[in-house]
Amino acid sequence: MEISDKLRKALGPNATAFYSETKGLFIGRIELPSSDPKKRRRREFTAKDEGEFLRKARTLLNRYREAGDLATSSPTVRTWMTYWLENIAAKRVRPKTLAGYRSVVNRQIVEAIGNVKLEKLTGVHIRLVHDYITDNGGSSTYALNAHRVLSKALEDAVREGKINRNPAGLVDAPRKSRTQLQALDLNEAKVIIKRAFLALDAPIYDPEPVRWAAYLLTGQRRGEIIGLEWDRVGDLIDMSWQLQRLSEEELAAAPADFEWRDLDGYGLYWTRPKSEAGKRMLPVVAALSFLLEEHRKRVAPNPWGLVFTHKGRPIDPDWETKRWPKALAEMKVTNKKIRVHDLRHTAVDMLLEAGVPEDVVMELVGHSEVAMTRRYKDPTKMERRTQGMLQLSAFLNPDG
Template structure:
């Protein structure tokens, strides 16, 4: 080492004898009584001075700094286990982990946090685009990584979140389409016809219920008979959870299937049950075999219907019956329900309460480009509109 070569305000700056590299050191808060220093190096003295100024500002802002930069993979693993796990539900954490492990870590995992740049983020975008992933998935992955990097900044691991320096992936065209009124009526016709048979097939009535209520997939598959009276009580949802840590209120059904509480207050709601759905569910109950969970919709063997299997079954069903040539994911029956509520002239605040959105803009986004009496009136107008259309159609 060629002595300490300090200029005014430069601090501990020196040049190493063995390689001529310029170094700058700054004292950090001690850990377990041990002294700690942050050291940065460069071939240029001017660059080292700039780095020293940056870490001084960061130390003043955060109160501490890591002595060595960790890889992005190391940080994301820590973030999932120690940060995200305390914020989100187990099912959400499982989704986070899969997205990061499948997309981010293979592409950028070995990059050091302090070396991560906007170019790296663009590389991730290109990777997802080349893999043919949906624009929605690419956008959620970008936002997830940005969230993890925001926490890295808060903890003083890095000075800035480079994900914010890059435009997030833009959403492409919709990943699906809603049903038309005539197609919705056809679904109801199949549901009624299925109830005339003694053979148990929950699918047609399941689809009709989605359509006539706008209930989410996980909510309807969790519905129990003791929560169906003159109203439908949507206070649980069915989820497949890999690791249940006891953080959230849940009821175990079987295997990895649990009933959990809705993630928001707006999701926990009660909606009136009116005809024709009321009569359909009564007929469905009479011919349904019992199941140990008291579920309204279950497989023929009494086991719960897994959400992913319900989505796959819907696609197979509407293709087999020739309902439409469009791509209509199961979730888009919810979009159809919102469309029909609009067509029935239901007020915005009532639509919000029926479908469980948190605000008006969310409900408007679902449209394809209260109190109990008002809710009941809305459901009756909604159903009556379909009944009239069906009569006209006939």
């Protein structure tokens, strides 16, 4: 079969086409740049009829003009996701976020559609990922997370000319499942605060109750409390560092702007919060100031300058998570299943119930994405935050 003049004109000087009688296909080849003059690189494509062939040719040639090159073959989802994790995502996100991406990719996305060619992906395949997760006991929230990770990776595949469009954008993302958050109520929170004060009078000092009280009296995250250093505690607490466990591989793969400090061989690192909202100066109210001052008198100095340790060693984040429910059971405060992170929710609830304005609460706990560094230098903002913490302190007064 002869190639029409219309088709020849559309192909231009960088492409050729012919019809294979034996295969019953139009076959096209686009010449591509090569770093080795002795080796030719070209992208081949086929179609059963001239109309379909023309559409494919125009699409590929447009991508070639935009990117200056084309992939000579389509990678599988497995190959692309591996490349994306190591060469694109690793330069963008923090180590723990990358570890989360890697888990989603290897345990969910690759298991569901890893062998599918990238250019063959459709909305059907995206739904297969959703179904794989929910059929294996995962929640719709897990499916939503996988959808978002896959969509990011496919968007980058579009940018790099691997595919024409992101098929994840053709499919509705799963809805986040609703969970009923558990939190301590006012009376339960007061019991924990009171135990911190009672611990100061015990014959043998147990520093744990003061640590639990610190969560409630600041509303801060696990890493921020266990990573708190004495030289960042004064009239204000500098909450610009948190303690995390990181592997050497995670550190090596961290983006260039990732800030960290080593705790000397424990596999624990102080790291900067991921957003400007996380870098906060927090007012220290009377109750917390008293507890920390008395706590400092009763504990031996440690080489890292940490406010809280366990048996003289830095507190591992995972150990803290496992220790809290046991401590809660020992204190017999409640039968509710409360995570250590839920102490943060309790602090927020108490701040709001004490009448602290919502925007001040957001600043205190670092929730607001629009909070900028300049806000923390504004005396008016600091006065409002101090008043907010005073309201919380009075609200949680164990004798009230």
